[in-house]
Amino acid sequence: MDKKIVLLGPPGSGKGTQTERLCAELKLTKISTGDLLREAVRNNTPLGVKAKGYMDAGRLVPNELVVDLVKEKIKCVEGGVILDGFPRSLEQAELLDRFAKVDLAVDIEVNEDNLVRRLTLRRTCRSCNAVYHLEFNPPKVESICDKCGGELFQRSDDTERTVRERLKVYKEQTLPLTKYYSKKGILRKVDGEGDIGTVYQRVLKAIKG
Ligand code: AMP
16 A cells, blocks of 8 residues: 555544554554654654653644654655654644645544543553553553563653643644545544454545545
């Protein structure tokens, strides 16, 4: 598959989890701005140092820190791409249109009450970024990643206070993107409630549609 697909949906809607699976099964390349930024923070790079404060506060980092990152990555990819977490505002969507043609935007919809629960019980692998949920998708061994044996941790922005801010930012800045892609005729909505496998089948149907 060589489509360029944007995964939309609020924080906690399962974008990261679905992206991992889609990439493995459809041989697509993942570009996750959240993962890239967290890596930069972990490595204490100049980008990471600048981005950390925004991320910990649950706010969007400035465009000049993320847009070139995506531009560089996308240039190097042959074949299909899934963009997870980018674009996150109308301005970013317009900038993206200047250097890549988006074929499809998939919006994963989840009820807001469930999102806080999903995010605060989420755990992420420090090494491979795999995502777990202590209740719905726990690791086989506590605090250890099933896939790579890495250590699981709670993202510093997955605490309740920051989660609420992230949801607010999502509603104000990212939600308008559904209209943007709908007007272009490339938006597909997917019900994100239910277990990971069920949602995956819906996402797959939307993509292959
Ligand atoms: P995520 O892992 O996608 O939930 O992203 C985690 C955090 O990284 C967000 O709350 C933002 O602070 C930052 N971030 C990720 N993607 C973007 C983006 N496209 N634009 C601005 N900030 C971003």
